[in-house]
Amino acid sequence: MTDNPTPSATTTAAATTTAAAATGAAAATDVVHLTAAATAAAIAAGELSAVEATQAALDRIAKVDDTIHAFLHVDAEGALAAARSVDERRAAGERLGPLAGVPLALKDVLTARGMPTTCGSRILEGWHAPYDATVVSRLRAADVVLLGKVNMDEFAMGSSTENSAYGPTRNPWDTTRIPGGSSGGSAAAVAALEAPLAIGTDTGGSIRQPAAVCGLVGVKPTYGGVSRYGLVAFSSSLDQAGPLARTVTDAALLHAAIAGHDPLDSTSVDVPVPAVVAAAGRRDIRGVRVGVVRELAGDGYDPGVEAAFTAAVETLTALGAEVVEVSCPHFTYALPAYYLIAPSECSSNLARFDAMRFGLRIGDDGQAGAEEVMSRTREAGFGPEVKRRIILGTYALSSGYYDAYYGQAQKVRTLISRDFSAAFEQVDVLVSPTTPTPAFPLGAKVDDPVAMYLSDLCTIPSNLAGGPAMSLPAGLVDGLPVGIQIMAPPFADDRLYLVGGALEEALDARRGHPLLDEAPAL
Amino acid sequence: MGITRDEVAHLARLSRMSVTDDELDALAPQLEAILSAVARVSEVAAADIPPTSHAVPLTNVFRPDVARPSLPAAEALAGAPATEDGRFRVPRILDPDE
Numbered sequence: 120m121t122d123n124p125t126p127s128a129t130t131t132a133a134a135t136t137t138a139a140a141a142t143g144a145a146a147a148t149d150v151v152h153l154t155a156a157a158t159a160a161a162i163a164a165g166e167l168s169a170v171e172a173t174q175a176a177l178d179r180i181a182k183v184d185d186t187i188h189a190f191l192h193v194d195a196e197g198a199l200a201a202a203r204s205v206d207e208r209r210a211a212g213e214r215l216g217p218l219a220g221v222p223l224a225l226k227d228v229l230t231a232r233g234m235p236t237t238c239g240s241r242i243l244e245g246w247h248a249p250y251d252a253t254v255v256s257r258l259r260a261a262d263v264v265l266l267g268k269v270n271m272d273e274f275a276m277g278s279s280t281e282n283s284a285y286g287p288t289r290n291p292w293d294t295t296r297i298p299g300g301s302s303g304g305s306a307a308a309v310a311a312l313e314a315p316l317a318i319g320t321d322t323g324g325s326i327r328q329p330a331a332v333c334g335l336v337g338v339k340p341t342y343g344g345v346s347r348y349g350l351v352a353f354s355s356s357l358d359q360a361g362p363l364a365r366t367v368t369d370a371a372l373l374h375a376a377i378a379g380h381d382p383l384d385s386t387s388v389d390v391p392v393p394a395v396v397a398a399a400g401r402r403d404i405r406g407v408r409v410g411v412v413r414e415l416a417g418d419g420y421d422p423g424v425e426a427a428f429t430a431a432v433e434t435l436t437a438l439g440a441e442v443v444e445v446s447c448p449h450f451t452y453a454l455p456a457y458y459l460i461a462p463s464e465c466s467s468n469l470a471r472f473d474a475m476r477f478g479l480r481i482g483d484d485g486q487a488g489a490e491e492v493m494s495r496t497r498e499a500g501f502g503p504e505v506k507r508r509i510i511l512g513t514y515a516l517s518s519g520y521y522d523a524y525y526g527q528a529q530k531v532r533t534l535i536s537r538d539f540s541a542a543f544e545q546v547d548v549l550v551s552p553t554t555p556t557p558a559f560p561l562g563a564k565v566d567d568p569v570a571m572y573l574s575d576l577c578t579i580p581s582n583l584a585g586g587p588a589m590s591l592p593a594g595l596v597d598g599l600p601v602g603i604q605i606m607a608p609p610f611a612d613d614r615l616y617l618v619g620g621a622l623e624e625a626l627d628a629r630r631g632h633p634l635l636d637e638a639p640a641l
Numbered sequence: 642m643g644i645t646r647d648e649v650a651h652l653a654r655l656s657r658m659s660v661t662d663d664e665l666d667a668l669a670p671q672l673e674a675i676l677s678a679v680a681r682v683s684e685v686a687a688a689d690i691p692p693t694s695h696a697v698p699l700t701n702v703f704r705p706d707v708a709r710p711s712l713p714a715a716e717a718l719a720g721a722p723a724t725e726d727g728r729f730r731v732p733r734i735l736d737p738d739e
Contacts, residue, residue: 249716343697356695385702386695455679466656473657475731480722489732490657498659506664510652511672514644517652523683530686532693568671569678585696609696 150175155221155315155369162220169202169220176222180313183641189308193267201264219262224308224317227268230349231255239273239283242479242500252349253381261376269304273502275353278574282504296558299329305363306333317363324578327590331553331602334592334634336370337363341609342585343388346381354464357582367619371399398613399620405439410546414450415577421556423596428552431593431603447538452531453579459515459528466512536584543608551577553590553602589615592634
């Protein structure tokens with residue numbers, strides 16, 4: 120690891136509740152407002168115990184999660200045991216990591232020993248993975264406290280968390296609206312102050328879109344930067360795990376904790392982890408070249424989203440960045456290409472749910488054959504969106520249609536990568552809105568898959584080309600948060616944090632406080 | 642290019658997924674709408690554009706061929722729907738009439 124993360128409570132806790140507020144009485148309501156960096160700093164300084172921080176999160180979950188429904192599984196016992204271990208080792212004088220004792224919500228698509236892994240699906244109801252995902256083993260090694268598993272669209276397919284077999288999660292800013300998806304539980308948990316940090320996964324925008332509509336920072340790292348071992352595969356060439364947090368520095372600390380080469384994932388790339396924590400703290404973007412993507416604007420974009428985005432771009436200019444407009448002509452084909460590539464890979468990946476080795480089995484009466492049991496189990500175990508995508512992918516990969524659909528989509532993927540390469544010859548980062556609209560009402564798009572898919576319009580290009588991208592809060596539109604997306608070339612993840620850290624500081628200063636402080640009380 | 646109810650039923654069979662008549666009624670028009678929205682991929686990519694299957698230029702990643710500990714059988718079987726004699730127990734895979 121090239122990073123030497125030394126969280127500074129003075130810059131990271133900024134206008135929100137500072138570590139100092141956690142001293143003495145340490146009222147639970149104050150503790151849950153702390154950033155991850157401030158929580159860790161308070162624990163390291165002995166002003167707060169890891170057990171207190173964990174109990175405050177558990178109390179908050181008990182108070183608000185009936186309304187929000189972010190959590191599918193709360194492991195109070197395991198979390199408190201991990202927290203006690205942190206406190207004991209701190210008392211013994213052990214030097215702890217920069218996130219030691221900080222509670223975290225884990226998307227239920229990553230395996231963790233001792234907890235169920237459902238992927239939001241009936242087909243895995245009650246299944247306990249016998250091993251930890253590499254992301255999870257790294258979190259445990261960093262002494263991060265795992266609170267439990269959070270809700271998601273089934274197998275990460277969706278943009279609203281309404282495709283979960285266990286019921287939808289609600290947006291803490293407006294509980295009649297979606298929290299985004301597929302990492303909607305991760306985003307809602309952090310926005311509702313149930314945890315300062317969450318892990319999400321992003322195949323077409325599933326970290327960034329929920330972060331945007333819940334007013335958070337969310338990062339899809341470079342493909343190959345974070346191990347996929349133990350991440351239940353949806354679309355293997357696109358899936359990537361990453362952080363959701365309330366500040367850019369918190370996201371950087373979590374990113375640094377989970378990133379790095381893993382021999383257990385053959386697509387993990389053996390290069391040094393970009394110095395994301397240092398970049399987040401630099402706060403100087405004079406001379407950084409920023410490209411506004413011409414194609415990610417216009418028709419279909421909410422005027423409020425465009426206004427908040429434009430204001431954020433003007434702030435970048437005011438901070439000394441050199442802002443130009445850049446054209447990426449093939450980005451308009453990213454969405455159609457994605458909705459051929461991702462279902463094709465999903466139809467292959469989800470073949471493993473065959474009722475033979477794990478999960479649900481329906482109709483095994485001693486007479487029925489394996490194929491009949493398989494068909495009945497998959498009928499009962501998968502929800503409508505998963506079925507749609509399996510059938511769509513099977514179609515796109517069929518002989519006779521392969522060249523016209525999957526083959527063409529792979530060529531579009533090449534063209535999109537070339538657009539990025541050409542753009543990054545002119546600029547250091549690209550920017551766009553994260554989503555075309557703020558959070559929509561629950562139920563508004565469940566029966567219209569094509570309308571739902573448009574949520575990912577701006578986020579998909581980075582998945583197809585593999586580069587990293589961040590969403591951070593740009594402002595509010597009618598009381599609902601919207602995000603600005605920053606995109607960088609593969610393995611230049613530090614540029615996201617450099618630009619994001621400076622922009623966050625300037626936007627918070629103008630507002631007088633972090634955006635999340637404006638969220639209604641739950 | 643249309644997609645018929647019969648084609649959807651065929652694709653569901655290929656996917657080893659039973660579907661009800663109601664599901665077929667809903668799926669056929671939805672898949673039709675999705676396919677017409679994604680068909681635009683054929684507009685841009687010329688024959689000389691190479692396909693990209695993967696964003697990272699890695700091929701044939703090998704590890705050293707050395708034995709290492711694996712999951713104990715009992716743990717590997719712990720989540721199975723049915724087991725027998727330390728193995729996965731599965732429904733019959735051959736048709737008795739064949």
